Amino acid sequence: MATQAAGPGRPAAVIERWLARVAFLAVLAAFAVPVLVAGVRGSIAMLVIALGCLVATVAAGWWFLAHAGIVRWLAAALLVGAPLAVLLVFALHRLVWVAAVSLGLLALAGGVGRRALAQAVRAPREEFTPPPQRPFIIMNPRSGGGKVGEFHLAERARALGAEVVLLDPTGTTDVAALARDAVRRGADLLGVAGGDGTQAIVAGIAAAHDLPFLVVSAGTRNHFALDLGLDRDDPAACLDALTDGVEVRVDLGDLGGRTFVNNASFGVYAAVVQSDAYRADKAGTALALLPDLLAQHEGPRLQLRVGEVVCPAPQAILVSNNPYTVDDVAGLGQRPRLDRGRLGVIALTVDSTAAALRLLRGRRSESVTVLAAPEATIEAGGARVPVGVDGEALLLETPLHCRIRPKALRVRVPRHRPGVRAARAALDWVRLGRLALSVGHRPKRTKPGPTGAG
Structure with a gap:
C-alpha cells in the first residue's frame, strides 16, 4: 500500500497559505x-x-508639533475637526456603519496577514550550570512604584542565600562601585532589581568579569526583561533562577565604553528629556521645545554613518542592542532576539509637511532609515550632544561610536519562564500574495516494498 510522506512543518505551511488568502478576502x-x-x-x-x-x-499633527502660537492652535482645531467632519458627512448619508465595517475588515486583513508571515522566534541556546554560591543583588526600592517592597523581593532573595543591597532613596549610591566591590569579595553572580539603566551598569561589570547576571523585573517598563522572556507581572518569579536556572548568552550594546542593554537615543527625544522642566511637566516641556528642535534651530546638527550609508541631518536617531520588531520604529516594544550580533539603527528625518506625509508609507518612507549593522557613528562636529542611554539622560562629546558586543553577557534566567513571543512580521503584500497563490508541494509517494521476504 502506498504511503504519503508529510514533511516537517507542512501543516504550518498550509495554515499560513490559508491565512494569506483570508487576508486578501478581507x-x-x-x-x-x-x-x-x-x-x-x-x-x-x-x-x-x-x-x-x-x-x-x-x-x-505635524503643524501642531513643529509650530507654536496661533498655528499650533489652528492645527489642533484641524486635528480634531477633520475626523469629526468626515463622521458627520458619513452620518448624514447613513454610511457610518459601512465605514466601520470596512475599517474592521482592513484591520482583520492586516492582523491575519502579519500572522501568516510571522516566524517563530528561536530562543538562545540554554546552558545548565550549577546554582551560584555567593549571589549579590542590588535592589532599587523606588523602581516600578515600589515593586521591591510590594513583592518582598529583598526578603525572598536573602532566604535563597543572596546578599542584597538596597539603594539609597536619594539616588546618590554609586552602583558601579557596589558591584565591583562585590566581585572583589568573591560574588559569583551579579543581579539587579530595578530599572534598565541600573541593569546596564551592572551588566557591563558582570560581562567584564565573565560572571552570570540576574535580571529581576522590578522596573517600570522592564524592556530588557521582556526580551529575555521573563515574567514582568511577577518579579519574584525571576528569583527562581537562583535555585532552578539556566544561562543564555546575549549581546550588549556599547557607546564609547558605556554599556546599554536596550538602546541609545540621540536628537529630539534626548534633548527634551535633558530639560530641567521635563520631569515636572513632560507634555508641556516637549511641546515648548519641539518647534525649535524639529526645525534644528537649537543644538548641533547630527550626522549618522553606518558603513557606506550616511544620513546627513536626522532629527532623531535610535541605536538598539539588536533590532526591534519591524513595526516598532520608536523602540518601545519588543526585540525578538538578543543574540544576532547586530545593532538596530533607526533614523528619522522630518523637516516639512511633505516629509511628515511620507511617514504614511512606514519604513518604506524616505523619511525613515532602518538599518542593522555591527557599528554606527553619530557625529556633530565635535560638539556635545544630549544622549539617552537606557533612559538615563547624558551629555556626551561627538563623535560617538556605537558597537555590538556579541554574546558578551551571561544571563541566568529561570528554567520555567513565559518566554519570548513570536516575532511580528512586516506586512509585505507582495510576499503575502505569493504565499496566498502558492499551492505547496505534492506529497511524495513511496513505492511499496517487496512482500514475502523472510
Whole structure:
C-alpha cells in the first residue's frame, strides 16, 4: 500500500497559505461592502473623503508639533475637526456603519496577514550550570512604584542565600562601585532589581568579569526583561533562577565604553528629556521645545554613518542592542532576539509637511532609515550632544561610536519562564500574495516494498 510522506512543518505551511488568502478576502470585502451599499460613485467618494481626512490629520499633527502660537492652535482645531467632519458627512448619508465595517475588515486583513508571515522566534541556546554560591543583588526600592517592597523581593532573595543591597532613596549610591566591590569579595553572580539603566551598569561589570547576571523585573517598563522572556507581572518569579536556572548568552550594546542593554537615543527625544522642566511637566516641556528642535534651530546638527550609508541631518536617531520588531520604529516594544550580533539603527528625518506625509508609507518612507549593522557613528562636529542611554539622560562629546558586543553577557534566567513571543512580521503584500497563490508541494509517494521476504 502506498504511503504519503508529510514533511516537517507542512501543516504550518498550509495554515499560513490559508491565512494569506483570508487576508486578501478581507481586503476585497472591505472594498466590496461600500460598493454594494453606496454604489461605485458613492464608494469612490467615501474613499476620497477618507484619504483626504488622513492627509489632513497627519499634516495637522505635524503643524501642531513643529509650530507654536496661533498655528499650533489652528492645527489642533484641524486635528480634531477633520475626523469629526468626515463622521458627520458619513452620518448624514447613513454610511457610518459601512465605514466601520470596512475599517474592521482592513484591520482583520492586516492582523491575519502579519500572522501568516510571522516566524517563530528561536530562543538562545540554554546552558545548565550549577546554582551560584555567593549571589549579590542590588535592589532599587523606588523602581516600578515600589515593586521591591510590594513583592518582598529583598526578603525572598536573602532566604535563597543572596546578599542584597538596597539603594539609597536619594539616588546618590554609586552602583558601579557596589558591584565591583562585590566581585572583589568573591560574588559569583551579579543581579539587579530595578530599572534598565541600573541593569546596564551592572551588566557591563558582570560581562567584564565573565560572571552570570540576574535580571529581576522590578522596573517600570522592564524592556530588557521582556526580551529575555521573563515574567514582568511577577518579579519574584525571576528569583527562581537562583535555585532552578539556566544561562543564555546575549549581546550588549556599547557607546564609547558605556554599556546599554536596550538602546541609545540621540536628537529630539534626548534633548527634551535633558530639560530641567521635563520631569515636572513632560507634555508641556516637549511641546515648548519641539518647534525649535524639529526645525534644528537649537543644538548641533547630527550626522549618522553606518558603513557606506550616511544620513546627513536626522532629527532623531535610535541605536538598539539588536533590532526591534519591524513595526516598532520608536523602540518601545519588543526585540525578538538578543543574540544576532547586530545593532538596530533607526533614523528619522522630518523637516516639512511633505516629509511628515511620507511617514504614511512606514519604513518604506524616505523619511525613515532602518538599518542593522555591527557599528554606527553619530557625529556633530565635535560638539556635545544630549544622549539617552537606557533612559538615563547624558551629555556626551561627538563623535560617538556605537558597537555590538556579541554574546558578551551571561544571563541566568529561570528554567520555567513565559518566554519570548513570536516575532511580528512586516506586512509585505507582495510576499503575502505569493504565499496566498502558492499551492505547496505534492506529497511524495513511496513505492511499496517487496512482500514475502523472510
